Amino acid sequence: DDILIYSKNKEEHEEHLRIILELLQKEKLYAKFLKCKFWLDSVKYLDHVINSHGVHVDPTKVEAIKSWTAPKSPTEVMQFLGLTGYYRRFIEGFSLIAKPLTKITQKNKTYEWGEEEEEAFQLLKDKLCSAPVLALPEGSKDFVVYCDASLKGYEAVLMRREKVIAYASR
Template sequence: MEKFEGPSDYATPGSIVKRKDGRSRFVVDYSTGLNAQLEEPAYQLPVPEDIYNQLSGYEESQMLTVVSTPFGKYKYKVASMGLKTLPADFQRIMDDMFIDMPFAHAYFDDILIASVTSAEHLMHVRAVLRRIQQWCIRLSFKKCKFFQTSIRFLGRLIDANGIHHDPSKIDAIQTMATPTDVSPLRSFLGMVNFYQNFVSMMRDLRQPLDELLKKDVTWCWIDTHDKTVHDIKATISSKCMLTHFDPRLPITVAADASQHGIGE
């Protein structure tokens, strides 16, 4: 950021928040005006992070990012977190960066390098680091992990055998209180939905709870709903695993239908 003097079309409020590691971060709430004027790009995306601040902003766009503070006004010289166009723009950059590297998978600023052997992994890591250097992106070394046989990635545990639940995430579901109205029920089902790929017939299992969310249905929590919540928690907590696809094995395609729901 740099100090800005003179009039500006926007002066967005900013504040300081604490990071989990104790450090501070300056954040800006662009929802108060600027975001409403921006056209959201049509690009599939996930969630924003620190690396945005390495993307240089065009001079004419910097005027729009002016922030009002007790010490005066400042403008961003780089892309700022909070702009609604930024997630899609950043993901597009990451996809373009590794478009010719099938072993590198980028999800915003999380980069996963998958290799079969240690020698191959070393070669892949070097290639990715060279590419990152060419694109003038900086990494946080303390966040980097190399030669891992098991990793946490996007809320999952991944190893040579397959994809597993992250136990720390499961604990959050286990400790959730019984829903008392529609709002906490939606929160519970939202967390459950993250694990639906691990559970066969999840839509059938949660069907009694989905009924409570239907329009014009009066809230009435009964023993059936208690049992459904208990069964869902028990099923998700079991040691489920999604195995990696092995093209050497026979492939069977199966189709089924449900009377209660649509899903995987």
Template sequence: MNCMGRVFSKIDLKSGYHQIRMREGDEWKTTFKTKYGLYEWLVMPFGLTNAPSTFMRLMNHVLPAFIGKFVVVYFDDILVYSKTLEDHLDHLRSVVSVLRSRKLYANLHKCSFCTDQITFPGYVVSAKGVEVDKEKVKAIRDWPTPKSTSDVRSFHGLASFYRRFVKDFSTIAAPLTELIKKNMSFRWGSDQDKAFIYIQEKLSSAPLLALPNFAKAFEIECDASGIGIGAVLMQERRPIAYFSEKLSGVSLNYPTYDKEMYALVRVLET
């Protein structure tokens, strides 16, 4: 999405996965047993390994002319953005026309039209930029101190969703990441407590990230520490996204200059 978005709409496809028909002859692969007998799905159910990629492939096939120009798709949510209301109405007509022709149906109660700010998905998007969803961050801020590996994994998963807003997230979260490794016993100490509280504080005061303008130059700043690398993507000194990664194996022994170069390579790959 470029920074020219001023008007936004969100189209929510109703039970998106269920709008894809199972291939004829493969229905038996979804058979499940109940006390009333055996049943099989005629449409794609939630939970199949390839369901997410299948659905996104459908969206990319249906809306290729619009994606990257005035449409962003995240599974069954379709974001339409435009510079002016007049353009936006034209864009909406184009998208809705294609959805109608492909017999893809929306849930009107979950759609939003012609607003200057919209939540999509888990982010608040406006002409100013991208912010964290306050409700999601409240859940992180109010999260009780983890008492088990499962608690840490749940917290880490939610916080990681917003890692692009936190400089050096991977390095900060390293004490928590160690706890969720396979065969690692749960042991909550001062390092874990500091990381947990720091992440809560950083996300509670997360910055407004700029929307990229592909007509302008981008800047990347990289840094490295003993255990991790980080970078920030910017335009006109405004951050667009933060990147971070915890080092492992031989990369831990790189000299600082090489770690910073490695950070540049990784952020470009990402």
């Protein structure tokens, strides 16, 4: 039930607002004015910050990750992977990096936190704390997907005009 409108400039935004407000009126849909915010330069939405530069990881989540201590149980590993996995599109090669952590959460596996798990944990923290700003997809042309596959999995990156829109891996 949220409506977010992104525009490149003031004139375009006025036009977008007019179109949306007319559409709401036509469909007899209502927005509570006190809950509406207009002309924002930056929006925090679904634990992301979106502005004219692109999509950012929410800084409060970055702070939480910075202070995250090494997990002491499979449950704590899953909580960490849940948070970092939510932002996987910001992390090139996420699945391969997270693999040692994923392995120790499997049932019937003894929980052993070793050097490999610590390295994966620290690398995910580092990558998320220095995550790139992802470009906003605009238009329908000039998109490129680069991918690499092996028996271990795949990696891909969606780009437009040399700007990263999202990473994917499995």
